[in-house]
Amino acid sequence: MSKTEGTYQVPWINRVNRRIMRPIFRGLFHLLGRVRLYGREHIPKQGAYVIAVNHISLIEVPFMAAFWPETLEIIGAADVWTRPGQNVIVRLYHGIQVRRGEFDRGVMDNALNVLASGRPLMIAPEGGRSHTPGMRRGQPGVSYIVDKARVPVVPVGVVGSTEEYIPDALRFKRPPLEMHVGKPVNLPPITGRGAERREARQRNADLVMAHIAALLPKEYRGFYENYQVFLSES
Numbered sequence: 001m002s003k004t005e006g007t008y009q010v011p012w013i014n015r016v017n018r019r020i021m022r023p024i025f026r027g028l029f030h031l032l033g034r035v036r037l038y039g040r041e042h043i044p045k046q047g048a049y050v051i052a053v054n055h056i057s058l059i060e061v062p063f064m065a066a067f068w069p070e071t072l073e074i075i076g077a078a079d080v081w082t083r084p085g086q087n088v089i090v091r092l093y094h095g096i097q098v099r100r101g102e103f104d105r106g107v108m109d110n111a112l113n114v115l116a117s118g119r120p121l122m123i124a125p126e127g128g129r130s131h132t133p134g135m136r137r138g139q140p141g142v143s144y145i146v147d148k149a150r151v152p153v154v155p156v157g158v159v160g161s162t163e164e165y166i167p168d169a170l171r172f173k174r175p176p177l178e179m180h181v182g183k184p185v186n187l188p189p190i191t192g193r194g195a196e197r198r199e200a201r202q203r204n205a206d207l208v209m210a211h212i213a214a215l216l217p218k219e220y221r222g223f224y225e226n227y228q229v230f231l232s233e234s
Contacts (some may be wrong), residue, residue, distance in 0.1 A: 008073065008113040014094035018071055021093060025066035029177060032169035033160070037067060039181035039215075048115040048151045049184060052142055052208045054135050054216065055124035058086065059161035059177070064122060065093065067179060073114045074122045075107070098141075108144065115149040125208055133162060134222025138209040140201035143190065146208075147201070152184035153208055157215030180215040188234065206230045 029035050053060055065072050078097040080086050098107045114121045125138035159178040168175040187204045210230035213221040
């Protein structure tokens with residue numbers, strides 16, 4: 001990848017790979033189960049925005065990349081690039097690698113350059129897979145990116161992407177897999193210094209997660225079961 005200030009360029013071979021992979025994965029998901037897409041009218045027609053999605057398993061990322069109307073730039077855990085099988089797919093697609101639990105200025109710069117280039121950026125604010133439907137508390141990284149870029153957040157709730165999805169699909173049960181897209185949200189600006197600033201970032205992360213929770217059934221909400229509280233505090 002070559003990167004200059006305010007730009008983000010994907011190597012041409014990955015751009016070609018994406019054009020091939022997206023329809024293949026759409027067909028695969030339709031073959032494996034019942035795909036249901038809701039709220040697509042909320043997706044911005046143009047301009048940069050951040051897509052924030054719940055993250056239970058490995059299913060959400062290819063599902064989102066396949067069915068989103070635009071080609072997505074995606075922030076993903078760096079260890080996926082080293083896992084046999086998974087690493088083939090992510091290297092073909094390309095993405096921004098982040099190491100869990102670390103603040104990496106280069107990662108943030110890449111994310112901001114994606115948005116400065118007018119492209120949508122997908123992130124899972126939980127910082128990793130929950131492995132069970134209940135959401136974990138969101139990490140403040142999404143707040144940092146959104147505040148610096150001043151772009152809206154499009155919350156997305158994925159239902160059905162549990163660890164049982166693949167086994168059920170292989171047993172021809174055709175499990176449902178749903179994408180629920182919410183209205184774009186503009187987060188409050190981050191103010192203050194030190195602890196006050198960190199608290200403001202966490203509040204915004206909680207606000208993003210609450211909007212995702214509002215799109216999900218109760219058993220998927222986890223830490224945000226009472227999501228209305230977080231929405232009322234915004």
